[in-house]
Amino acid sequence: MNDLIRIPCALMRGGTSKGPFFLASDLPSDPAFRDQILLSVMGSGHPLQIDGIGGGNPVTSKVAIVGPASINGADVDYLFAQVRVDQQIVDISPNCGNMLAAVGPFAIEAGLVPVQGPSTLIRIHNVNTGKLIEAEVPTPNGSVSYLGDAAIDGVPGSAAPIALTFMDAAGARTGQLFPTGKPNEVIDGVSVTCIDCAMPMILLEAEALGVSGFETAAELNGNKALLERLESLRIAAGERMGMGDVSNQVIPKPVLISRPRADGDISVRYFMPHQCHPSLATTGAVGIATACITENTVASRLIGTRKPPVVLSIEHPSGHLDVKLQDRNGKIVAGILRTARRLFEGHVFAKPVTQFVCAA
Incomplete structure (x- = not known):
């Protein structure tokens, strides 16, 4: 050898x-x-x-x-x-x-x-x-x-x-929580939030793309028209977020959001970016939860703005993931339990x- x-x-x-x-x-x-x-x-x-x-x-x-x-x-x-x-x-x-x-x-x-x-x-x-x-x-x-x-x-x-605490996740890639300068905007007729918190993402309501947001990962992966639409929106969002041509990058990640179906606070389908995650990325959960506590994002508009300290339960295809958000010296810290x-x-x-x- x-x-x-x-x-x-x-x-x-x-x-x-x-x-x-x-x-x-x-x-x-x-x-x-x-x-x-x-x-x-x-x-x-x-x-x-x-x-x-x-x-x-x-x-x-x-x-x-x-x-x-x-x-x-x-x-x-x-x-x-x-x-x-x-x-x-x-x-x-x-x-x-x-x-x-x-x-x-x-x-x-x-x-x-x-x-x-x-x-x-x-x-x-x-x-x-x-x-x-x-x-x-x-x-x-x-x-x-x-x-x-x-x-x-x-x-x-x-x-x-194993307890993880993200000390200051905002602006992980671009240096700004909202790289486009606003928490809500319209791309190609769809209301979106372009957020950079632990992971650059583009948040969209599932219904705006003709799906419920409660489909399985396999069902969404088989929806070619949806995947093509998400990729088009993702590439446009990457340009607006100052990341240039992101066609060969895995960020920003598209995330479909909807109201919870079970006892959670919000339901999501997170893409990686060309396949739906079977559960949810930890970094994605931090950014989604942060959007939920920020006024005028597509997430807070959908479920109502939550205020820290708060534990948000995010439903995903395999169950749920809890994120604890706290204000520590003027900065939001996010805690997540993993193994x-x-x-x-x-x-x-x-x-x-x-x-x-x-x-x-």
Whole structure:
């Protein structure tokens, strides 16, 4: 196997996502070479990612790269990469809050952060957005515990709870909560909110696009006309948000919203951006909840403006996700409970980088 590149790796589930975790020091420092390695590792360019460890779905084609902190006030750096399934494209424009749930446990077990007691607080610098997130990781008996009674919709069984707190999520990519300068506007006849909070998104009422918003993810993925309409609106929103041509980026994410069907506060269908998420992205939940507490967004117009401190229950295709919003020194902080699990550790093998031409 001396013609393949052997790289230490841990496969981990974070929230409702899954992917390989690497130490930054184990990957090339050159971004182009690094991305070529990731494309090979994941098997991108094939719908099943048959020649790699990707799972053939956007939620299982994600990569976390973790290393020592590069800024004051943080314990570790976390760079997230969304590796496209069907194309050889690596996109590092967004953060992923679900994968984020496994960053703390990985950092502890990699020796980057010492255990502090029964619970270890880790300050994570997300390199993609420049934002800080606090993760509270259970560490009884001096090591990470993955077993517990916490359950999250979209993941079977239960596990140890990991509390994530997004300290200042507004303007994660553009520097502004509302990059277009207003909380509500019209794009191609549809009322939308273009918001950048943890994740740049475009929020739209489902009924405005001829669907109820209660369809399954599979039903929406089979609606070709809807997907084409969403992509057109997404590209237009990206231009307005100052991100230029976003046709080869995964942001902004389109989100269909509707009134709740069960006992939640709002119902959503979150796109990644070309498939409906089987549940809901953690970063997406932070931005949607923030829209709910902001006057004149399509979300607050639909369900009425909520005021912090508040816990908002967001319904999604697999259940619901709760977001706790509080005002801390004039800034809104968002708390979300997630779980994680270490699935496999060892080495992953990549083809030599000279065999690849990176597309992004």
